[in-house]
Every structure is written in structure tokens, then in C-alpha cells.
Amino acid sequence: MAGLSDRSVEDGARGRQFRKALTAAVAYYSEDKTMEAIARELDVSRSTVSRLLSHARDVGLVEIKVARPxxxxxxxxxxxxxxxxxxxxxxxxPEGTGPEERHARTAAYAAEHLREVVGHDTVLAVAWGTMVNAISYQLKPKAVTNCKLVQLNGIGHGSGIGVHYAHAMMNRYAEAFRANVQQFPAPIFFDSAHLKRLSMAESIFAHVRQLGEKAGVMLFSIGTVSTGVPSSPHLYGSFLTDHDFAQLEEDGAVGDIGTTFFDENGEYRAIRINDRSTGPDLAKMKHIAHRICVVSGTHKTDAVNGALRGGHISELIIDEVTAQELFAAKGL
Structure with a gap:
């Protein structure tokens, strides 16, 4: 009798696991619910949901097929x-594509998309950086009239790479769209918040700011911040100091858009270095119809997540590997 009772208990446990695995599989694969949502519904941990989904595959409840790309x-x-x-x-x-090729393919796609979006009388605001520079090499000429091109963030100083880098990049965009260029002749960071306030009151700087905020298209990528240290090109020309890095870490910065830094929720007003940065006021850019962010690189998931949560992106162009890493990292 004891043996029969033990078998009954074991069968009952297997049955409960089967039902939970079935429930989890339907929710995840058919209803597109996240693992966190399923865990809440079943009152189990996220790792338990992961094991239930594995069990569902093992016992044949789920059949995985390779879909077309x-x-x-x-x-x-x-x-x-x-x-x-x-x-x-x-x-x-394609399977096995390396980071450099993913970056190049993403830039090429973005160049084609930008060509479709930019038309007559378009004001295109551009935040210079590695990806946006890569896109500039992929652009094909388009005959449009009265197109204006405005630079969103400063370019450093004479001894820094930013000056020549930004000029050359902006010229490639201008040639592709026959655009009039309005560059931003300011440093990436002012020495003090007071100096920035005084400088931004000057007519030339105020004009660039206003033109950028009136743009119909904004093109940018996402910079990353790891333990207070931002990704290049902000390090070129020794633009920041160890004190700045420590401050970025204290303020919880995870990324930047055109050298305007933000935290994991996309909030940028509390990041102190923005008081000295010439990056855009992200709140004033939200009315722009096409805020196109182009991203490639699995190291950028925290920064991309923050920018998306903050509502700073209206159109995201992202490589497949990075998108999948974003889901995995954030439990989506």
C-alpha cells in the first residue's frame, strides 16, 4: 500500500508539473507574455518559469521550428x-555574423531608411558619433530642395579629434541631400554651468538650438556609460576628467544621446554633467516626428533600455543580435 501511495503522489506531482509547463508554454509562446508576467501569474520565480518552458520542450509540448529570418x-x-x-x-x-559586420549592415539599412524619410524642406538634426558617421558613408544622393542640416552637439576643441571628425561627417550628409549645413561651433562640454548659460544666450548658439528643436527628423545613436566612464568619442581630446567620471557614476548615468546623459529610466535632468554639456534638451526634442535611433552592439542594452523607457526614441533601427540581447538582459 505504501508503494502504491508513493506512486500516486509521484504521478500527481508529474501531473501538476505538466499542467504548469503547459500553462507557461501557452502564455510565453502563444500569448507573448514575459517570463516575469508568467512568474507572477503562477506565483513562482522567473527561474522556475524558465525550467517549466524547458520541460515543455523536453516532453514535446512545444515544437521549435526555425523561422525564415x-x-x-x-x-x-x-x-x-x-x-x-x-x-x-x-x-x-546571418548566423555567426561578427560585431563589425553587424554594425556595417545596420548602418547601411539606416542610410536607406533615412533617404526615404528626408524630403523637400526637411530639417535634419544630427548628433555625431560612431554609428551616425558610419551611416554617412552609406548615403546615396537624393535630389531634394531646401533641406537644412543642423548639428545637435558640440565638436570639442582644436586639439581634439571631434572638430575634423564632425566636419567631414556633416559634409557627407550635406552632399547626399544638397543641404545647407548649420554646424554647432561649441565645445562638447563647457568648463562650467555658468559659462554654458552665458554662451547659450549668444545669438549663434541660440539659433542652432532653435533650428534643431524645429527639426522634422532627428538621427542619433546611443552612447554607453560603464561605471562612470562613457564610450568614445567623448574621451577623445581629454574632454572629461576622473572627477567627471565619478560624478557620472554617482548620478547613475547609463548612456547618452548627443552627449546628453541619462539614467536607467531615461531621466536626464538630475545628471549634473548635463549642466555643462552642449547636447540637446531631450524634452524639447520629443515633438520631432522622426526620432531615429540606430544601434548595434550588445554592450548597449542598458543604455538602449534607458532611452526607450524615457520615450526619447520614436523609431528604432537595431540589429537582430542586439535586440535579442536586450530581451534577455531585461527579462522581456
Whole structure:
């Protein structure tokens, strides 16, 4: 009798696991719920949900099929839209594609998309950086009239790489769209918040700011901050000091848009270095119809998540590998 009772208990436990695995599988694969949402519904941990999904696959409740790349990308785009309310384009990648090739393919796709978006009388605001520079090399000429190109962030000083880098990049965009260029002849960071306030009152700086805020298209990528240290090109020309790095870490900065830094929630007003930065006021950019962010690089997931949560992006162009890493890192 004891043996029969033990078997009954064991069978009952297997049955409960089967039912939970089935519930988890339906919620995850058919209803597109996140693991965190399923864990709350089942009152279990996220790791338990992961084990239930593995069990569902092992016992044949779930059959994994390899979808065509374009269908796979479409599914990821839908998940991004649901998670962040953003219009997303996922650039598919052949299996085994390395970081440099992913970066180049994403830049090429973004160049084609930008060509479709920019038209007559467009004001295009550009935040210079590595990805935006890569896009400039991929642009094909488009005959439009009265296009204006405005630079969103400063370019450093004469001894820094930013001056020549930004000039050359802006010229490539100008040539592609026959645009009149309005560069931003300011340092990336002023020495003090007071000096920035005085400088921004000057007519030339005020004009650039106002033109950028009137843009119909804004093109940018996301910079990262790791333990207070931002990614290049902010380090070129010794623009920041150890004190600045410590301050960025204290303020919880995870990334930047055109050298305007933000935290994990996309909040930028409490980041003290922004008082000296010539980056855009992100709140004033939110009315721009096309805020196109182009991203490639799995190290950028925290920064991309923050920018999306802050509502700073309306259109996201991201490579497939980085998008999948974003889901994995944030439990989506």
C-alpha cells in the first residue's frame, strides 16, 4: 500500500508539473507574455518559469521550428513595440555574423531608411558619433530642395579629434541631400554651468538650438556609460576628467544621446554633467516626428533600455543580435 501511495503522489506531482509547463508554454509562446508576467501569474520565480518552458520542450509540448529570418525579425519588432511603444526595425543577420559586420549592415539599412524619410524642406538634426558617421558613408544622393542640416552637439576643441571628425561627417550628409549645413561651433562640454548659460544666450548658439528643436527628423545613436566612464568619442581630446567620471557614476548615468546623459529610466535632468554639456534638451526634442535611433552592439542594452523607457526614441533601427540581447538582459 505504501508503494502504491508513493506512486500516486509521484504521478500527481508529474501531473501538476505538466499542467504548469503547459500553462507557461501557452502564455510565453502563444500569448507573448514575459517570463516575469508568467512568474507572477503562477506565483513562482522567473527561474522556475524558465525550467517549466524547458520541460515543455523536453516532453514535446512545444515544437521549435526555425523561422525564415524576415519572420523572425517581424516577431522581434512586435515585441519591441509592445514593450516600449516604439516603431522598430530589426536588421536580420546571418548566423555567426561578427560585431563589425553587424554594425556595417545596420548602418547601411539606416542610410536607406533615412533617404526615404528626408524630403523637400526637411530639417535634419544630427548628433555625431560612431554609428551616425558610419551611416554617412552609406548615403546615396537624393535630389531634394531646401533641406537644412543642423548639428545637435558640440565638436570639442582644436586639439581634439571631434572638430575634423564632425566636419567631414556633416559634409557627407550635406552632399547626399544638397543641404545647407548649420554646424554647432561649441565645445562638447563647457568648463562650467555658468559659462554654458552665458554662451547659450549668444545669438549663434541660440539659433542652432532653435533650428534643431524645429527639426522634422532627428538621427542619433546611443552612447554607453560603464561605471562612470562613457564610450568614445567623448574621451577623445581629454574632454572629461576622473572627477567627471565619478560624478557620472554617482548620478547613475547609463548612456547618452548627443552627449546628453541619462539614467536607467531615461531621466536626464538630475545628471549634473548635463549642466555643462552642449547636447540637446531631450524634452524639447520629443515633438520631432522622426526620432531615429540606430544601434548595434550588445554592450548597449542598458543604455538602449534607458532611452526607450524615457520615450526619447520614436523609431528604432537595431540589429537582430542586439535586440535579442536586450530581451534577455531585461527579462522581456
Amino acid at each position: 524576415e519572420l523572425r525579425a517581424t516577431a522581434i519588432e512586435r515585441r519591441l513595440q509592445r514593450a516600449y511603444g516604439v516603431e522598430a526595425t530589426v536588421v536580420t543577420m
